[in-house]
Ligand SMILES: NC(=O)C1=CN([C@@H]2O[C@H](COP(=O)(O)OP(=O)(O)OC[C@H]3O[C@@H](n4cnc5c(N)ncnc54)[C@H](O)[C@@H]3O)[C@@H](O)[C@H]2O)C=CC1
């Protein structure tokens with residue numbers, strides 16, 4: 446049992462953190478060796494099992510990531526962009542694989558992650574589920590087969606607590622459509638239409654975001670042509686799909702060369 450990779454979960458009290466803590470502990474493939482929360486959080490200093498409402502498990506929640514990472518072979522991180530950038534440097538120092546599910550990065554954050562990946566294995570994806578990563582590949586193929594007379598719109602829906610838009614998944618799907626078409630997403634991206642917008646630009650890749658209730662995550666890629674539409678859809682009904690993918694990435698990352706990887710690498714898609 447002791448030679449199983451040790452995993453630390455950051456943001457452990459969050460929607461994904463709780464799911465990950467339960468999944469890693471029950472997996473039989475990894476050991477839960479640490480749990481991190483932000484300074485001042487009520488769980489810091491408490492036994493994680495008890496904080497989750499169950500039996501004590503001996504993992505004490507800490508606000509000191511470096512101390513926690515020092516005991517780990519992998520860090521699974523679903524938190525917030527600034528925290529993730531800090532964790533990337535510390536995970537590299539501890540030589541732990543850093544699995545990043547966090548979304549909402551600005552270009553400066555991404556540059557910092559790229560720098561950390563010179564010395565560390567980072568696996569990052571805006572969506573860790575098998576289904577969405579399959580949808581990414583399907584989107585690329587459909588976009589390659591259709592010309593710019595087919596308007597591409599990515600529509601996503603999430604729970605009311607989500608803080609970033611478009612979702613990380615929507616951006617992955619938009620990027621896949623752009624790659625399939627052989628164009629640059631940044632130059633063709635259209636989001637946040639409101640008011641007298643004018644007609645749609647030919648070749649634009651549009652994004653729309655819905656926020657409400659407890660929606661786990663829904664994504665449509667719409668190819669709208671003259672007289673017909675092709676719609677590719679993924680509906681998540683359980684956050685376990687993201688946690689399962691993240692654990693798989695943490696195991697896959699062991700022994701890989703330093704660099705930035707994604708779930709397509711992990712899943713071999
Ligand atoms: N890639 C994927 O498959 C998925 C990605 N996500 C992304 O994961 C992130 C988290 O999502 P949720 O769990 O729903 O959010 P959440 O708000 O429920 O949880 C985030 C947790 O991170 C903690 N945190 C923030 N800053 C911290 C710091 N400096 N140190 C330690 N902990 C810190 C918060 O206290 C909170 O407990 C979001 O960016 C979301 O978009 C969510 C689901 C799937």
Ligand SMILES: O=C(O)C1=N[C@H](C(=O)O)C[C@H](O)C1
Nearest residue numbers: 548571572607612613614662
């Ligand atoms: O915040 C969420 O909940 C989710 N975030 C990811 C995203 O931004 O795409 C993945 C999933 O859709 C859930």
